[in-house]
Amino acid sequence: QVHLQESGPGLVKPSETLSLTCIVSGGSISSYYWSWIRQPPGKGLEWIGYIFYSGSTNYNPSLKSRVTISVDTSKKQISLKLSSVTAADTAVYYCARFVGWNDGPDIWGQGTMVTVSS
Amino acid sequence: DIQMTQSPSSLSASVGDRVTITCRASQGIRNDLGWYQQKPGKAPKRLIYGASSLQSGVPSRFSGSGSGTEFTLTISNLQPEDSATYYCLQHNSYPRTFGQGTKLEIK
DSSP states (O other): OOEEEEEOOSEEOTTSOEEEEEEEESSOOTTOEEEEEEEOTTSOOEEEEEEETTSOEEEOTTTTTTEEEEEETTTTEEEEEEOSOOGGGOEEEEEEEESSTTOOOOEEOOOEEEEEOO | OOOEEEEOSEEEEOTTOOEEEEEEESSOOTTOEEEEEEOTTSOOEEEEETTTEEOTTSOTTEEEEEETTEEEEEEOSOOGGGOEEEEEEEOSSSSOEEOOOEEEEEO
16 A cells, blocks of 8 residues: 655745655555645645656645655655745645546645744 | 635534535536545645546545536545545636535544
């Protein structure tokens, strides 16, 4: 059974870069799309972007200038970098898998909380 | 971006009831819609994909319908464990967009 595990610093200072990783276990990273989605405390879900295992990406235009998603297939790892963070970037960050380009996420990680504060 | 308008924002129902949650897309999305259930402190869990296909392992009391711009999630024979927030997600175009969520309380 495929399992996703996010990890990274729980606290990031304003203007710095948020860096998270997602480890895929129990299944292949190849042939799938891997996305990042976030949820501010008490609020709804926001799509950040995705990466295909081959490396092609698509980002939410609202975050595009600050987001980089990368993949390391040898480590079965997906990474998220979000630069110039502010308090508005405080959220639970989820990684999630989807099967086809025209599909929605079917498997989610448990999420990791990131707080932006000095 | 496609806007997803979900209603109601909250509802309260009793065990055994049937409830319906609606999602409206700002433009046609064929049947490219999923429904997700999220319990406090947990990741969302997919219930429905392709507007009406039941995710494996999900109880059959959950059902979805609709196409184009209007979609519904129906939960029949409500159970205490159905207390959660429900979200729709359009997977027709990028960026993917979610509805605002519906918080379901079981009386």
